[in-house]
Amino acid sequence: MKLALKLLAATVVALILGAGSALLLVRSGGLGGDVAVGPWRTSTIIGSAEADPYTRAMVAVAGLLALNRSETIYFTAARDGTGERLRTNCTYKVAGTDPPARWWSITLYASDHYLMPNPEDRYSYGGNTVAREDDGSFVIAVGPEKADGNWIPTGDGQTDDTFTLTLRLYNPEEAAARDPSGVVLPQIAKEACPS
Amino acid sequence: MKTWPMWAAGTVALAAVFHILAIFGLPYGIMDRAMAGIATQAGGVNKAVYPDRATAASRGVVRPSPDLLYTACVYDVSKQPVKLTSPVPDTYWSLSTFASNTDNFFVVNDRQVKSGRIEIILAADGNTKIEKGIPVVITPSTKGIVLFRSLVTSEEARAEIDAMRRQSNCDPL
Incomplete structure (x- = not known):
């Protein structure tokens, strides 16, 4: 009995x-990431049959049904350009130029990996x-307070939580698919946080 | 003789086994749950479901893109092959298939389809009788997920793209 217990x-x-x-x-581990470009991370084996068991498990939890990198590269940022965690009560500017792909998007996700509820229904x-500057570049404000121009709300502004941004590059140029580490990606700069 | 070092070593070894089982089993468990959700919405396997644009209320699959319209079905080729058909728009569109372990084993996009329509057959092996001239993709698992992605280029174009993607289908042969 004692042994069984x-x-x-x-x-x-x-x-x-x-x-x-x-x-x-x-x-x-998020979506994993063996490649880093500034605060952005991506994995070159997402969706591939070469994916190791840990990558498969991470993709299942944080990026189920992700495409392989010849079709789409997924860069995810959980931190700003200085390495601090992205937080919903802070404001950020995401600024850059078109990445080398047929089509791209930047999407904000809550810490549970689903779209963040917000009054604008904009994610x-x-x-x-995206609205562009005169030179073709773009600036996207990310934060709880309404901003002029491009703005992705970080929820209702009442809670303080972490979030992530995912940059999708659909049909990336061949050089980008071959070596995602060489791609120039938007900067993520923190503008303000409540003290 | 003290036995606690043996018990500690045995517990750590067993923990390692559970760790490995969890890492290997997680993708299958999460895919099973996703397949069950899609099949429930579609009314069974080998039937397509056409969810609306993803919003914060969407809980089917993590990290959906609100810029795309997704069409999904659970394929089951255990009894017969499955035919996938869809019109192909001239904006970004893709058809991708995922095995029960999450691997993306096949993908084709609009630029790779020569005509405005695609027909693909999923089969468990190469010995099954299929319609002549239709490409066959051998699936690494008998069950998995088919996902059609359609880019919504503008709000004005949404209705047209939505109507087109609703013609995408998964049908057992």
Whole structure:
């Protein structure tokens, strides 16, 4: 009886440790990312049959049904240009030029990986919808307060949580698909945070 | 003799086994849940579902793009091949297929389709009788997900693109 209880306790502890560490690892890993461009991260093996078990698990949790990189490259940013976590009560400017792809979009996701509820029902801008500067570049304000021009709201402004941005490059140019680390991507600069 | 070092080592070894099982099993479990959701909405496997634009209320699949209209079906080739058909617009569009372990084993986009319409057959193996002239894709798993992505180029074009993608289908042969 005593031995059976000991075995049961050891199994429960092992289950918590083993399965818990696996869940913690894949949940904190986002979409994974062996390639970094500033604050943006991407994985070159997302969706591919070469993906290792950890990448598959991360994709299942944070990017199910993602396409392979010859069709689409997914860059995700959880931090700004200085390395600080993106937070919903801060304001940011995402500024850049068209990345080398047929079509692109920048989308904001809440910490649960779903679209962030907001009064504007606006979650993204694409190469076909973003308002541009005179030189063709674009600036997108990201934050809780309404901004002129392109603006993606970070929720209702009442809560302080983390969020992520995903930049999708559909039909990337061949050089970009071959080496995503060489792509020039938008800067993410923090403008203000409540003190 | 003290036995606690043996118990500790055994627990750590068992934890490692559970860790590996969880890492390998997670993709299958999450795909199973996604397939069940799509099949429920569509009324079964090998039937397409046409969800509206993704919003904050959408909970089917993580990280949806609100700029696309998705059409999805669960393929099941265990009994017979499945024919995928769709009109192909002249803006970004793709047809992609995912195995039960999340692998994206096939994708084709509008630029790779010569005509304005695509027909593809999914089959479990190459020995099944199929319609002549239609490309066959062998699936690495008998069940998985088919996803059609249609870019909404503008709000004015949404109705037309929506009507077109509703002609996309998955049908057992």
